[in-house]
Amino acid sequence: MPHKIAILGASGYTGAELVRLIATHPGMDIVAxxxxxxxxxxxxxxxxxLRHLDLPDLVKIEEIDFSDVDLAFCALPHATSQAVIKDLPRDLKVVDLSADFRLRDPAAYxxxxxxxxxxIEMQKEAVYGLTEFYREAIRAARxxxxxxxxxxxxxxxxxxLIEAGVIDVDEIILDLKNGVSGAGRALKENLLHAELSGGTxxxxxxxxxxxxxxxxxxxSALxxxxxxxxxxPxxxxxxxxxxxxxxVRGNVEAIYQALRDRYDSERFLEVLPFGALPSTRSVTGSNFVHIGVSGDRIPGRATVVVALDNLCKGSSGQAMQNANLMLGMDEAEGLMLAPVFP
Amino acid sequence: MPHKIAILGASGYTGAELVRLIATHPGMDIVAxxxxxxxxxxxxxxxxxLRHLDLPDLVKIEEIDFSDVDLAFCALPHATSQAVIKDLPRDLKVVDLSADFRLRDPAAYxxxxxxxxxxIEMQKEAVYGLTEFYREAIRAARxxxxxxxxxxxxxxxxxxLIEAGVIDVDEIILDLKNGVSGAGRALKENLLHAELSGGTxxxxxxxxxxxxxxxxxxxSALxxxxxxxxxxPxxxxxxxxxxxxxxVRGNVEAIYQALRDRYDSERFLEVLPFGALPSTRSVTGSNFVHIGVSGDRIPGRATVVVALDNLCKGSSGQAMQNANLMLGMDEAEGLMLAPVFP
Amino acid sequence: MPHKIAILGASGYTGAELVRLIATHPGMDIVAxxxxxxxxxxxxxxxxxLRHLDLPDLVKIEEIDFSDVDLAFCALPHATSQAVIKDLPRDLKVVDLSADFRLRDPAAYxxxxxxxxxxIEMQKEAVYGLTEFYREAIRAARxxxxxxxxxxxxxxxxxxLIEAGVIDVDEIILDLKNGVSGAGRALKENLLHAELSGGTxxxxxxxxxxxxxxxxxxxSALxxxxxxxxxxPxxxxxxxxxxxxxxVRGNVEAIYQALRDRYDSERFLEVLPFGALPSTRSVTGSNFVHIGVSGDRIPGRATVVVALDNLCKGSSGQAMQNANLMLGMDEAEGLMLAPVFP
Amino acid sequence: MPHKIAILGASGYTGAELVRLIATHPGMDIVAxxxxxxxxxxxxxxxxxLRHLDLPDLVKIEEIDFSDVDLAFCALPHATSQAVIKDLPRDLKVVDLSADFRLRDPAAYxxxxxxxxxxIEMQKEAVYGLTEFYREAIRAARxxxxxxxxxxxxxxxxxxLIEAGVIDVDEIILDLKNGVSGAGRALKENLLHAELSGGTxxxxxxxxxxxxxxxxxxxSALxxxxxxxxxxPxxxxxxxxxxxxxxVRGNVEAIYQALRDRYDSERFLEVLPFGALPSTRSVTGSNFVHIGVSGDRIPGRATVVVALDNLCKGSSGQAMQNANLMLGMDEAEGLMLAPVFP
Known part of the structure; x- marks a missing residue:
């Protein structure tokens, strides 16, 4: 019997992405x-x-009977999220997509x-949801x-690379190129097509x-x-x-090997052949991550490039993967959808 | 046990789309x-x-042992397709995605x-693949x-609308707005991003x-x-x-009703509420079709707008739906993937 | 000495486009x-x-001293525009880009x-700004x-085609494909990049x-x-x-000839060779219009396709062309900027 | 009297951009x-x-009578360019847009x-065309x-920043985001709209x-x-x-000041207010460059962001600016076209 799922904050992009994924998930039914x-x-x-799906209408959170829910995805804005989750039943499994429980240190928050x-009390209870690195804790988490x-x-x-000790941790620069859905459905001038398309x-x-x-x-913890x-960004x-x-700085072969060693057993993390470089186009619409490594003409320098779909593996797909674990299912259940290309 | 599938011409976009769909299809295995x-x-x-999938390497057609294949999708260019299909085993089920067997009249071809x-002999045998209108013949077709x-x-x-006799068949104008993947992966100047993006x-x-x-x-047949x-286009x-x-020309209520009556039982064809207009964005990546009807201030005129994904419902998704029927499965098997938005 | 120009409503896209055009116009200076x-x-x-330009800061309309202005472009929303223009000095030349004075019949408005x-009184005074068809009236207009x-x-x-009597005026269908800047800089969900890009x-x-x-x-007047x-649209x-x-319906040669005859002397209207079809990409950023004609396999049918830049020739470029006439300059002054491609 | 200009290799994007710029340049006429x-x-x-322009037809290079040409822009592929330029008249001014004369050291080439x-002999004669840094040499160059x-x-x-000695020259990382026209009009699969749009x-x-x-x-020279x-890239x-x-690494105030000091007198180089970040959208279609500087939470680190139009200031606009100098005109002649936005 499928698990009964509620999605709080279903009218945003991450909510819609959760619904998309559950639409063909054999072990989940949306009840609220x-x-x-x-x-x-x-x-x-x-x-x-999503109109072809047989879904419950949107309601206010207080109208939901959580006694009938196995797990709630919480896709609300930060600050709102902590206020809502605080009042949910204590035994309800929750996957929060907001920023509210990511930082263990209240001062950092x-x-x-x-x-x-x-x-703050709940923050201690929360497990950080990067599946491949917190898998066992996630399996046991509420x-x-x-x-x-x-x-x-x-x-x-x-x-x-930190785990394997193959890079200089004081010399890490991350330059990100981000698609627009990461900013959500907010009405901001800089997110208009006329403002945003055609440049960066x-x-x-x-x-x-x-x-x-x-x-x-x-x-720092690592x-x-x-x-x-x-x-x-x-x-x-x-x-x-x-x-x-x-x-990054370090021996490029060691860097490549550390990534291969760490990810070879991971179903969603694909380390490309050495020197091959990923494209976001090759993961769009999926939970897969492509990772490429390149050396440099300057000895001791390397570039690691990661491509993922921010709405899926970066957000709702990750949430599903974690929910699968929390509900005792195969973590890839419902998530093996192939990327959409072109 | 899953059906054994070959895809001929797998290096084009429709071939890739077939592989994407079969990736999560429970009743098909790609063998060639x-x-x-x-x-x-x-x-x-x-x-x-598609690199996460465990797939056979690309081979030349003559290297394929078709005795081990239940159904072949043929995603080759027209003209090539008829030459290849002519030489396939007579009992092999074939879904052809080319133009070669669409026209029953050789003179029209x-x-x-x-x-x-x-x-020409095989052309007589071919069933036209518009699933919702040739379903029974497709089920029995080779x-x-x-x-x-x-x-x-x-x-x-x-x-x-022709079936219901609600429009003037001499007054049909079709104005299409087409995405670029319909032109395939061919190297043509007008398909370059620099030439094509930013206008129409x-x-x-x-x-x-x-x-x-x-x-x-x-x-004409109808x-x-x-x-x-x-x-x-x-x-x-x-x-x-x-x-x-x-x-089109006719009574807009009758036009809307004819579409509702015809499509209400179809799982992939969604007639929107009267006056609502479809967007291609709402069907992208899926086998769904959205259909909207609008009247006009000029009495007796109406507009019917159809949105579909050319690579999926317009090509490879349709082919899958037909293959499902030919292999005795539910026609929607593996095709209920929700559209990808945004 | 350059003419002194005010732009009312300069913070929208048509306002910005006016500034862009005036930036290299030898006969206009922006004073407000x-x-x-x-x-x-x-x-x-x-x-x-526009930051490289030496421009006056934005002010409220009531702060402008119109005694020092030769011509005002009014790029305000409709309804606002009529209220503002009503109170401008009676001898100030005005080019209004809003909808407020387009319709001569108050009931139609x-x-x-x-x-x-x-x-309403001013509406009688207004000249419709389609330059090539109201040129003489525009030259004399306030x-x-x-x-x-x-x-x-x-x-x-x-x-x-109506002027030449070569088409059936009861059988005109216009299907438009519109870029997003026509909707302005308004914060609407459907204008977000995430909602709008990737489909139609x-x-x-x-x-x-x-x-x-x-x-x-x-x-009707024609x-x-x-x-x-x-x-x-x-x-x-x-x-x-x-x-x-x-x-349209009519003899395609007569249709083509009517367009050639009418536009051959127009500097901004380019009728392409018979059968050639225009692209919006070939006029973007300019005041040019490309027009193509195609016959049809159905006798007596034809397609006329027009491409223009909505912000330039469709709005601010047209306004400049009219202002040039009103100020006694060559109508093409400052408007011969070539389209930007790719 | 306008200078007589030839463009060799006019059928590519940089050639077309040169024609676009010359179209409204008062001091240049295209003769070949x-x-x-x-x-x-x-x-x-x-x-x-470009169809509205009165231009000579394309010919083969050997058909051009260079005795009637004041300056030739050479927009040919590298290697071809050096072969062609070698055979041009010794007194013809030439602006080469290819890579052939950029590197002074033949071994580096x-x-x-x-x-x-x-x-190789001509390579010694060539002046590197970064206008703002080689202005006087360009003025005198052939x-x-x-x-x-x-x-x-x-x-x-x-x-x-090197000139002012405000950064560590061993710690420079450049991450570029490039529009597709930089790759030219070549027919390559990765430049197709279907492959390239929608990701990076x-x-x-x-x-x-x-x-x-x-x-x-x-x-290194600096x-x-x-x-x-x-x-x-x-x-x-x-x-x-x-x-x-x-x-880069250095004091961010010193970095910002070095850029302001160096560029304040330059008409095409705009250093934004401290902390403001440039967008390519704000320079598209123009010869302007926007430059922004940001500090970092890590002391001693800074980010300098530059936006320019690769076809204009990055190529054909730069070439025009240099040609203006070589022909004794104001270097900004014909280049003050405002960017096209949106």
Whole structure:
């Protein structure tokens, strides 16, 4: 019998992506969908691409009977998310896609998100949702905090290199090219087609992007000391996808080998042949990650490039993978959809 | 046990789309892939988005042992297709995606494709692959001829209207907006990103597009007399999708009702609420078709708009749906993938 | 000495396009720019692509001293425009880019724009701004009403054919493919890159688009009786450009000849060789219009296709051309900028 | 009287861009256009966006009478260019847009371009065409070698910083996002719209891109010792534009000041307010360069971001600017066209 699923905040892009994935998932049934401003609407009205599905209408969260729910995906904005999750039944499994439970240190949360955390007790309980590195804890978790999409991309490039001790942790530069869906469905001038298509620009430069908090937390924990990366994202004119170009220092063969060793057994992480470079186009619409490594004419330098779909593996696909684990299913259940190309 | 599938001409976009669909199809296994110029390569080298799949390498057609194949998809260029299919085992089920077996009249084939048909006997045997209108014949067929992608889009708008006798068959205008993948992976200047993105233009205007042969054949058969449509396709800067805007004459309520009546039981054909208009974005990556109807301030005029994914429902998805029927499976098996949005 | 120019409503796309054109216009100097919500900002802050220009800051309209202005471009929203223009000095030359003075019949204005006209007396004074057809009146006018961008595209296809009597005026269908800048800089969900790129859809179908009022007015006047066209615009994923595909009935040679005869002496209207079809890409960024004609396999049918840049020839370029005439300059002054390709 | 101009290799994108710029240049007349494979065609047939211009037809180079030419732009492929230029009259001014005369050291040419230089004597005569840094030499030059478009973007970020001694020259990383027109009109699978739109990927990684030769030459000369940068370009889905993100080490205020000091008197180089970041969209279609500087949370790190139009300031616009100098005109003549936005 399929597990009963609620999606809170289903009227945004990550909510829609969860519905897309569950549509062909054999082990999950959607029993409730919430959307505050769109309560009362059908999902097909909000997202016509989902109109063929037999789904419950959007309701307000307080209208949901959680006693009938096995797991809730929480795709709400940060700050809202912690307030909502705090009031959910204590035995309800929750996968949170917001930023609210990613940072273990309340001070770090306050620093990056500008206000104190309102559910500090729960933060301790939360498991960081980078599946391939927290798998066992996720399997046992009640509350899993999905990672930032940029944070996922950067960590797939760097974590095995810190673990293997093959790079200089003080010399990591991450240059990201980001599709627009990462900014959500918000009505902002800079997200209009007329403003954004036909070119590119950086944003949140200078070490101000909030996902840096995750890098600091994770890389420092791995290295056993403070690690800070230089990180610049760029908004690029495509809807899905993150390409992370990581500039690192170390022996390139050792770097390549560390990634191969770490990921060879992972079903969604594909390390390309040495020297081959990934494209976001080859992972769009899927939960797969392509990783390429290149040396440089300057000895001791290397480039690691990671491509993933920010809405899928960077967000909702990751959430599904974690939910599969939390519900005792194969983590790839419902997630083997091939990328859509062209 | 899954059916054993061969794909001939797997190195083009429709071949790749077949592989994408079969990747999560529970009743099909790919046992052979051909690609003349790319024989010897792995599918992952030709299409990196498929590299996670365990697939046979590309071979030349003559290397395939068809005794071990239940059904072959033939995604070869027209003319090549008839030459190849002619030599396949007589009991092998074949779904052809080329234009070679779409036109029942050899003279029509010669007129539209510029040379005599080389497998006239087989043409008689072929069933036209517009699933919802040839379902029973397809179920029993050995050879099914996939429709043109434009021909599919236009027929979904018009066929029920001719059947129901609610439009003037001499007054049908079809204006199509076509994504670029319909032109295939051919190296043509006008298909370069630099030439094509950022604008639109018509092509094959004036009644010269080959898919018109299918409209003539099918609409005339339905009407019981010669029917000719005016048809103009336009190349638009997106990768997947056809939007067909059909201008027709008749009572708009009767037109809407005829479409609802005909399609209400069809799983892939969605008639939107009266007045709602479809977007190709809502069907991209899927086998679904969205159909909208609008009246006009001029009495007796109506517009029927059809949106589908040319590579999926317009080509490889249709082929899969037909193959499912030919192999005795549920026609929707493996095809319920939700559209990818955004 | 250059003419002194004010632009009211300079913070929108048509305002920016006017500034772009004046930047290299030898006979115009910008002395005032207004932008209500952005008053106090520099133009370079609102539109960084204009930051190299030495421009006055944006102010509120009431801050402008019109005694020092030779001509004002009014790029305000409709309804606002009539209220503002009503209060401008009576001897100030004005080119209005809004819809407010396009329709000579106040009842037609009220029908299409949903409220009574507030400056009816001035409406009589206004000259319709389709330069090539109202040139002499424009030269003498004090107030010129810029046409709708769709209305311009459609009229360039159809007017010479009505004038020459070579088409059936009851059988005109206009199918338009529109770039997104026509919708302006408004924050609407359907204009977000994530919603709009990668596909197409119709809008304002069924004879509800406001520019139809202009077709009715102009075509009926030309024909000497009521003429109604069937008109459907489609939103397409490019920033600039309108492609108008006009389906007409008549002798195609006569149709082609009527267009050649009418436009051969026009500097901005280029009739392509018979059978050649235009692309919006070939006129982007310029004031040029490309027009192509194709016959059809159905005798007596023809297709006329018009490509123009909605922001330039469809709006601000047209406004400049008219201002040149009103100020006694060569109408092409400052407008011979070649299209930008690729 | 306007100077008489020939364009050799006018059928490519840089040739078309030269024609676009000359179209409104008061001091230049095109008297000859060459295009080997397209000899005999009109420019309007090859590039319909230029059909309104009165231009000579394309001819073969040997058909041109250079005695009547004041300056030739040579927009031919590298290797072809040196062979052609070698045979031009010795007193003809030449602006070469190819790579053939960029590298002063013949060994460097052979290393990066794979074969010996065939016109070594002329290489000594050539002046490197980065206008703002070689202005006086260009004014006196007979042969100017246009820079690589990437090389221009990177140098605008870095040169003033080396000159001012404010960065560590061993720690320069350049990450570029490149529009597709930089690859020219070549028929390559990876340049098809269907392959390229909707995502991004790196290319020529690892220090293999040929423009690195220019960085080595120029930066080493400035620093007085060998300087090597780490350089990775990425192909992004827009037609025009390069965004160069330069990661450097030094005091960010000093870095910003060095750029301001160096560029304040330059008409085409705009240093944005501190912390503001440029977009390629704000320079598209123009000869302007926008430069932004950001510090980082890691002390001693900074990011310099440069946006330019690869076809204009990165290639044909630069060539025009140099030609203006060589012909004794104001270097900005004909180049003050404002960027096209949106």
């Amino acid at each position: 969908l919430s959307g505050e401003r769109k309560a009362g609407m059908s999902m097909g009205d909000v997202f016509p691409h 306050e620093k990056w998100y500008g206000k104190p955390h309102a559910a 509350l899993v905090a999905g990672t930032g999409c940029n944070a996922a991309a950067g960590q797939y490039a760097i974590r095995p 620009r950086p944003y949140s430069a200078g070490g101000t992007h909030r996902h840096i908090g995750e890098f600091d937390q994770e890389f 290295a056993g000391r403070s690690v800070m990366v230089q990180f610049t 760029h908004l690029a004119p495509f809807n899905r996808g993150i390409l992370a170009t990581a500039y | 892939l051909s690609g003349e110029r790319k024989a010897g390569m792995s599918m992952g080298d030709v299409f990196p988005h 010669e007129k539209w494709y510029g040379k005599p048909h080389a497998a 050879l099914v001829a996939g429709t043109g992608c434009n021909a599919a889009a236009g027929q979904y708008a018009i066929r029920p 233009r018509p092509y094959s205007a004036g009644g010269t597009h080959r898919h018109i042969g299918e409209f003539d054949q099918e609409f 009407a019981g007399r010669s029917v000719m449509v005016q048809f103009t 336009h190349l638009a800067p997106f990768n997947r999708g056809i939007l067909a805007t059909a201008y | 720019l207004s932008g209500e919500r952005k008053a106090g900002m520099s133009m370079g802050d609102v539109f960084p692509h 009220e029908k299409w724009y949903g409220k009574p006209h507030a400056a 107030l010129v009403a810029g046409t709708g961008c769709n209305a311009a595209a459609g009229q360039y296809a159809i007017r010479p 859809r119709p809008y304002s179908a069924g004879g509800t688009h406001r520019h139809i009022g202009e077709f009715d007015q102009e075509f 024909a000497g009786r009521s003429v109604m066209v069937q008109f459907t 489609h939103l397409a994923p490019f920033n600039r450009g309108i492609l108008a595909t006009a389906y | 256009l060459s295009g080997e494979r397209k000899a005999g065609m009109s420019m309007g047939d090859v590039f319909p966006h 052979e290393k990066w371009y794979g074969k010996p230089h065939a016109a 042969l100017v070698a246009g820079t690589g478009c990437n090389a221009a973007a990177g140098q605008y970020a870095i040169r003033p 990927r790196p290319y020529s990684a690892g220090g293999t891109h040929r423009h690195i030769g220019e960085f080595d030459q120029e930066f 620093a007085g010792r060998s300087v090597m940068v780490q350089f990775t 990425h192909l992004a889905p827009f037609n025009r534009g390069i965004l160069a993100t330069a990661y």
